[in-house]
Amino acid sequence: xxxxxxxxxxxxxxxxxxxxxxxxxxxxxxxxxxxxxxxxxxxxxxxxxxxxxxxxxxxxxxxxxxxxxxxxxxxxxxxxxxxxxxxxxxxxxxxxxxxxxxxxxxxxxxxxxxxxxxxxxxxxxxxxxxxxxxxxxxxxxxxxxxxxxxxxx
Numbered sequence: 465x466x467x468x469x470x471x472x473x474x475x476x477x478x479x480x481x482x483x484x485x486x487x488x489x490x491x492x493x494x495x496x497x498x499x500x501x502x503x504x505x506x507x508x509x510x511x512x513x514x515x516x517x518x519x520x521x522x523x524x525x526x527x528x529x530x531x532x533x534x535x536x537x538x539x540x541x542x543x544x545x546x547x548x549x550x551x552x553x554x555x556x557x558x559x560x561x562x563x564x565x566x567x568x569x570x571x572x573x574x575x576x577x578x579x580x581x582x583x584x585x586x587x588x589x590x591x592x593x594x595x596x597x598x599x600x601x602x603x604x605x606x607x608x609x610x611x612x613x614x615x616x617x
Contacts, residue, residue, distance in 0.1 A: 481496060488568070529562060
C-alpha cells in the first residue's frame with residue numbers, strides 16, 4: 465500500500481510520448497525530461513541507447529534502422545503495456561530510423577516515478593520489450609566485410 469498523497473496517482477500511469485522518428489533524439493529527450501517530471505516525482509531514470517562501433521565481434525562503421533509500417537503502433541502499445549504493469553510511472557520513449565553514425569543516440573527512454581525502484585523496473589522492461597517486440601531492424605555497415613542485418617529473425 466502506497467503512503468504517497470492521493471494526487472500522486474493522478475499524475476502517474478501515463479505514457480507521455482512514444483515516438484518513431486528520422487530526426488535526432490537529443491532535443492526530444494531534453495523536452496521529455498521536462499514533460500515526464502512533476503513535483504511529485506522523486507526519480508527520473510533515463511536510458512540512452514548509443515550506436516557503438518562493434519557488434520558480434522565485428523567492427524561497425526555505421527548503421528541504418530528500418531521500421532515496419534506498424535512499428536509506431538507497436539511502440540505505442542508496448543509503452544502502454546509497460547505503464548499498465550507499472551502504474552506508478554510516467555513514461556516516454558523514442559527510437560530513431562534512418563542512417564546513424566557511431567556515437568549517435570538511437571533509442572531513448574525516460575521514466576519518472578515518486579520512487580526509484582518503480583522507475584528503474586519500468587525503464588528496464590520497456591528497453592527489453594522494445595528490442596524484442598517492435599519491428600525495427602538494423603543494417604550494419606561493417607568496417608571489414610559486407611553489411612549485416614540484425615533483428616530480422
